[in-house]
Amino acid sequence: MxxxxxxxxxxxxxxxxxxxxxxxxxxxxxxxxxxxxxxxxxxxxxxxxxxxxxxxxxxxxxxxxxxxxxxxxxxxxxxxxxxxxxxxxxxxxxxxxxxxxxxxxxxxxxxxxxxxxxxxxxxxxxxxxxxxxxxxxxxxxxxxxxxxxxxxxxxxxxxxxxxxxxxxxxxxxxxxxxxxxxxxxxxxxxFLFRKNKPSTFKDAKGNLFSGYILNVLDSGDLQILMEDNIIKSFALKDVTLMY
Missing domain, CATH: 3.30.930.10 (Bira Bifunctional Protein; Domain 2)
Incomplete structure (x- = not known):
């Protein structure tokens, strides 16, 4: 090496x-x-x-x-x-x-x-x-x-x-x-941080929203359970997990 x-x-x-x-x-x-x-x-x-x-x-x-x-x-x-x-x-x-x-x-x-x-x-x-x-x-x-x-x-x-x-x-x-x-x-x-825990996210427009990380798709997109019980997928550039 x-x-x-x-x-x-x-x-x-x-x-x-x-x-x-x-x-x-x-x-x-x-x-x-x-x-x-x-x-x-x-x-x-x-x-x-x-x-x-x-x-x-x-x-x-x-x-x-x-x-x-x-x-x-x-x-x-x-x-x-x-x-x-x-x-x-x-x-x-x-x-x-x-x-x-x-x-x-x-x-x-x-x-x-x-x-x-x-x-x-x-x-x-x-x-x-x-x-x-x-x-x-x-x-x-x-x-x-x-x-x-x-x-x-x-x-x-x-x-x-x-x-x-x-x-x-x-x-x-x-x-x-x-x-x-x-x-x-x-x-x-x-080992995903905040998986299945109530978390705050910021979308690409700067808007904050709450949800739960469910899993990650093979593509790398993050699946989030939204407040209205709808599951949405987000690409890397579309969402930020806030601390």
Whole structure:
């Protein structure tokens, strides 16, 4: 498993995408950086992080041999792999906030960005960017952010974390390749934040409404039981789960 370590870069995802377009990249090649100037999150959000205190990396996964009908399963297995890895470090109350943020004690500790590589109209590979808050303890103006150190009081070695996360990713992508869709989806939904609990959401127009998260469709759309007992499905850009 090749690991490329950088001091500073605009974005590890961008760096890895440029590599993929220029040369053949080995499966599970990893690019890490001590600092990112333009770290990216879901839907164009910016991921900010103190230099050398957190784990920021991107990993290339070859999925050209997968018979994958629904790309959202890539997000599912990535979130499950991160949760599984953190559980081994006894991080408490781990949940997945749809689509793939990792929470501990209702605070966000990890963000995931999945960017798929399409070749000849076929899903060929995926580049997974991960930003994990590790030893940073100051989160100005981010009341719902936390870190492993802030939660546990312990200092963590980022290299050790990375090794365990990559092994978990390999395990979960192996399950995906073998076609264990039903089992993976059930596991993902079992850890969904606010599932079957009264929750507040914001739609694309900024309107707030109440409902219950029921499940997630294979497409990745979130199914919500509305106040009038109607079940509606929402795509990622159409709804935000409020804390």
């Amino acid at each position: 090749p690991i490329i370590k950088l001091d500073a870069i605009d974005s590890t995802n961008t760096f890895l995408k440029d590599m993929v377009s220029a040369e053949k990249v080995e499966d599970f090649t990893v690019v890490t950086a001590k600092y990112q100037t333009e770290g990216k999150g879901q839907m164009g959000a910016v991921w900010t992080s103190e230099a050398s205190k957190n784990l920021m990396f991107s990993v290339f996964v070859d999925i050209s041999k997968f018979k994958l009908e629904h790309p959202f399963y890539i997000s599912m297995v990535t979130a499950l792999a991160l949760r599984h890895s953190l559980k081994t470090f006894l991080i408490p109350q781990l949940h997945i906030k749809w689509p793939n943020d990792i929470l501990s004690q209702n605070k966000k500790i990890c963000g995931i960005l999945v960017e798929n590589v399409i070749k000849q109209n076929h899903l060929n590979a995926t580049i997974i960017g991960v930003g994990l808050n590790v030893n940073q303890t100051d989160f100005d103006n981010l009341p719902y952010a936390s870190s492993l150190k802030q939660i546990t009081g312990r200092f963590f070695e980022t290299d050790e974390l990375l090794s365990i996360i990559i092994n978990s990713l390999k395990m979960y992508f192996s399950k995906l390749k073998e076609g264990h869709y039903k089992e993976l989806k059930a596991e993902y939904e079992s």
